[in-house]
Amino acid sequence: MTKTKIYEVLNWASLFLEQANREPKVAEILIRHHLGLSRQEWLLSLREPIPEDKLRKIKADIKKHAETGIPVQHLTGYEEFYGRSFQVNRDVLIPRPETEELVLAVKEYLASKRREPVRIADIGTGSGIIAVTLALELDNAEVFATDISEKALKVAAQNAARLHANISFRQGNFLSPVINETAPFDVIVSNPPYIAKSEAQELSDTVRNFDPELALFAEEDGLAAYYMIIEQVKQMNLKEDTLLALEIGYTQGKPVKERIQQVFPDSHVEVRQDINGKDRIVLATHLN
Numbered sequence: 001m002t003k004t005k006i007y008e009v010l011n012w013a014s015l016f017l018e019q020a021n022r023e024p025k026v027a028e029i030l031i032r033h034h035l036g037l038s039r040q041e042w043l044l045s046l047r048e049p050i051p052e053d054k055l056r057k058i059k060a061d062i063k064k065h066a067e068t069g070i071p072v073q074h075l076t077g078y079e080e081f082y083g084r085s086f087q088v089n090r091d092v093l094i095p096r097p098e099t100e101e102l103v104l105a106v107k108e109y110l111a112s113k114r115r116e117p118v119r120i121a122d123i124g125t126g127s128g129i130i131a132v133t134l135a136l137e138l139d140n141a142e143v144f145a146t147d148i149s150e151k152a153l154k155v156a157a158q159n160a161a162r163l164h165a166n167i168s169f170r171q172g173n174f175l176s177p178v179i180n181e182t183a184p185f186d187v188i189v190s191n192p193p194y195i196a197k198s199e200a201q202e203l204s205d206t207v208r209n210f211d212p213e214l215a216l217f218a219e220e221d222g223l224a225a226y227y228m229i230i231e232q233v234k235q236m237n238l239k240e241d242t243l244l245a246l247e248i249g250y251t252q253g254k255p256v257k258e259r260i261q262q263v264f265p266d267s268h269v270e271v272r273q274d275i276n277g278k279d280r281i282v283l284a285t286h287l288n
Helices: 006-019 027-035 039-045 052-068 071-077 100-112 129-137 149-164 197-202 222-235 253-263
Strands: 078-081 082-088 119-121 141-147 167-171 187-190 242-246 268-273 279-285
Touching: 006 027, 006 039, 006 052, 027 039, 027 052, 027 071, 039 082, 052 071, 082 129, 100 129, 100 187, 100 279, 119 129, 119 253, 129 141, 129 149, 129 167, 129 187, 141 149, 149 167, 187 222, 222 242, 222 253, 253 268, 253 279
Parallel strands: 119 141, 119 187, 141 167, 187 242
Antiparallel strands: 078 082, 242 279, 268 279
C-alpha cells in the first residue's frame, strides 16, 4: 500500500482551507508541527511519506480549524515572538507581530540612556511576551509583570521559566500591584485591551471566539484601559525620564496623546507608526 506523501497532504489541506475561506498557509504550519520539521527539513521532506497516525491528526486539525476558526496557535500550543517560542492557550491573547515594534521602541529608548540596571513594569502581561523578551534582551533589567487574570499569569510564569527569564509577577488591575513601589520605574510598558465592544462583530471568528474578552475589549470606545493606566501613573513615584510606552489601536493615537497631555501638562508625547504606516505606539516622558 502506497503511503501518502507530505506534498500531497499539503496540496489537499491548502485547497481545503482555501475553499473554507481560511488561510492556506495554515496547512504547512500544522503539517510541520505534527511531523516536528524545521523549515529547512520541511523543504527536503516534501516527497517523504506520512505515517498514518500523523496523517489522521493533521486531517483532524485542518478540519477543526476550517470549521470552527480555532487559531492554529491553539492547535500547536505556541506562537513565535521576537525570535522565541511562547506557549499560548485560550487564557491569553495570541502575540501579534506589531507588538515586537513596542518592544523595539523600549529597547531603543533605554539604549539611548545607557543606564544600568533598569526597572521595567509590563502592565497586563498576558502570555508574558513583552516582559520575558525585555528581560532576556536587556542586561541587568529588573522586570515586573502584572495581570488581573490568574490564568494568564500562570501561562506567563511558565513562559518565563521555560525561557529562563527572571520576572516578578503580580496579580491585579493594571498598575495596582506595583503602584506603591518606592523605587521608581525606568519604563512602564503595556499592550492593554483596546478594542471597542461595538467593533466585536468586525473581528474574525478566529479572534472573536477564541482570544479572551478581557484581553481584547475596553469601554469608552476602547480607551478605558489607557485612561486607567494614565490615572494610576499619576499616583506613582517616577523619574523625569521614565518612559510610558503603550500599544494602541490605529485610531487611538490622538485621544491617548491628548489625555496624557491633559493629565501631565509638561509631558513629551510621541505617536509612532508601525511598519504598515498606522499609528501603533504612544511614547511619553516627563510625567511629573
